[in-house]
Amino acid sequence: MTTQLAKDYITIDEGAQDQLFRRARTANSFTDEPVTEAHVRAIYDLVKWAPTSFNQQPLRVVLVRSPQARARLVEHMWDNNKAKTAGAPLVAVLAADTEFHHELPAQFPVFPEAKDAFFADPEVRRDSAVLNAALQVAYFLMGVRAAGLAAGPMSGFDAVGVAKEFFPDGIHRPLVVMNIGLPGENAWWDRLPRLAYDEVFASV
Amino acid sequence: MTTQLAKDYITIDEGAQDQLFRRARTANSFTDEPVTEAHVRAIYDLVKWAPTSFNQQPLRVVLVRSPQARARLVEHMWDNNKAKTAGAPLVAVLAADTEFHHELPAQFPVFPEAKDAFFADPEVRRDSAVLNAALQVAYFLMGVRAAGLAAGPMSGFDAVGVAKEFFPDGIHRPLVVMNIGLPGENAWWDRLPRLAYDEVFASV
Numbered sequence: 001m002t003t004q005l006a007k008d009y010i011t012i013d014e015g016a017q018d019q020l021f022r023r024a025r026t027a028n029s030f031t032d033e034p035v036t037e038a039h040v041r042a043i044y045d046l047v048k049w050a051p052t053s054f055n056q057q058p059l060r061v062v063l064v065r066s067p068q069a070r071a072r073l074v075e076h077m078w079d080n081n082k083a084k085t086a087g088a089p090l091v092a093v094l095a096a097d098t099e100f101h102h103e104l105p106a107q108f109p110v111f112p113e114a115k116d117a118f119f120a121d122p123e124v125r126r127d128s129a130v131l132n133a134a135l136q137v138a139y140f141l142m143g144v145r146a147a148g149l150a151a152g153p154m155s156g157f158d159a160v161g162v163a164k165e166f167f168p169d170g171i172h173r174p175l176v177v178m179n180i181g182l183p184g185e186n187a188w189w190d191r192l193p194r195l196a197y198d199e200v201f202a203s204v
Numbered sequence: 205m206t207t208q209l210a211k212d213y214i215t216i217d218e219g220a221q222d223q224l225f226r227r228a229r230t231a232n233s234f235t236d237e238p239v240t241e242a243h244v245r246a247i248y249d250l251v252k253w254a255p256t257s258f259n260q261q262p263l264r265v266v267l268v269r270s271p272q273a274r275a276r277l278v279e280h281m282w283d284n285n286k287a288k289t290a291g292a293p294l295v296a297v298l299a300a301d302t303e304f305h306h307e308l309p310a311q312f313p314v315f316p317e318a319k320d321a322f323f324a325d326p327e328v329r330r331d332s333a334v335l336n337a338a339l340q341v342a343y344f345l346m347g348v349r350a351a352g353l354a355a356g357p358m359s360g361f362d363a364v365g366v367a368k369e370f371f372p373d374g375i376h377r378p379l380v381v382m383n384i385g386l387p388g389e390n391a392w393w394d395r396l397p398r399l400a401y402d403e404v405f406a407s408v
Contacts, residue, residue, distance in 0.1 A: 006246060006250060008246065013219060019215070022250070041209055042209035044404065046210060047225060048399070050342070053359040055397075060405075062408055063407040066408060069408040108396065128359070130338075131379060134342070141255075146215070147215060153255060153257075176335075189314065192311065201244065201248065201267060
């Protein structure tokens with residue numbers, strides 16, 4: 001599945017390129033094979049190294065494992081996402097912690113003053129938390145794929161309801177709900193098109 | 205540099221794991237080795253396959269190549285980012301197109317009505333563009349590393365000034381400025397700590 005451009009310029013293993021990008025697909029159904037705690041620990045242990053601004057690491061994740069919690073989550077999903085969220089071996093709610101700055105002096109010890117110098121304003125902090133947690137959602141998705149699993153990321157849910165249900169402290173903003181597991185029967189839609197290079201990139 | 209958890213659960217090549225995550229670092233200085241158009245095309249050709257909500261692909265990128273444009277960009281960077289932005293072989297401004305919905309019927313032909321059904325509200329559209337473009341920034345960063353290059357992503361810049369300078373249409377929101385190249389002398393800071401698994405993940 002490789003391409004001439006990839007042969008010429010991409011230096012990671014071809015199998016890894018396929019597994020992470022070219023052959024990977026968003027799964028809409030899953031087998032019953034469980035996704036264990038150890039899987040998730042291994043994924044985090046790999047992707048935690050990817051960068052965030054000021055090393056702020058605002059991503060927080062709730063793994064929805066009990067049938068009761070799963071049922072509560074499914075209530076808040078849009079209709080087209082309910083069945084797959086009910087059936088996935090593991091579902092993760094990925095959220096931005098808008099009060100990440102409390103951890104910042106420990107996580108960014110080279111300039112502990114950043115907590116107050118840059119992140120005192122709640123609006124600045126929220127925007128930074130959302131941007132950086134979104135980066136971490138993408139890193140996590142790559143980690144899921146690196147573990148040989150398929151991800152089904154979704155933004156089609158009632159974010160206010162999910163926040164109230166799973167983050168009652170009011171300081172977290174759910175960004176993505178992600179189904180995780182081995183792909184089941186008819187797991188894929190047909191591949192959708194992608195924008196051409198010149199529709200995305202300009203040089204000045 | 206691998207770990208027992210990675211050996212047990214991560215199935216992509218160990219070298220790729222190191223190159224993308226464990227050994228990769230944010231570079232603060234670069235060699236003079238150029239980053240070509242073909243490099244960037246190969247990176248995009250790989251990472252374009254990673255998912256966005258409704259396949260919306262809101263990321264837009266300006267590659268700042270001319271000395272004049274580079275000088276204009278450096279003006280808007282925070283002081284601590286000026287020297288490295290001036291010196292990097294390639295600098296990319298990565299932005300969210302808040303009017304991505306015009307392309308949506310072509311990119312999401314399975315439900316072209318999504319353009320109006322979900323993205324008529326400018327605030328909903330902006331939030332969606334920022335979230336999904338941030339995912340794509342992370343995918344792009346992984347692609348830079350997959351090409352054997354180092355990335356220096358920065359959020360320390362005047363976003364209003366950068367938007368006016370490089371996206372005068374007023375519909376793009378710059379998210380990250382990224383230096384790209386081969387790492388130069390003393391390119392790395394000491395590695396910063398990461399949150400422990402239990403500080404990030406909870407199960408319900």
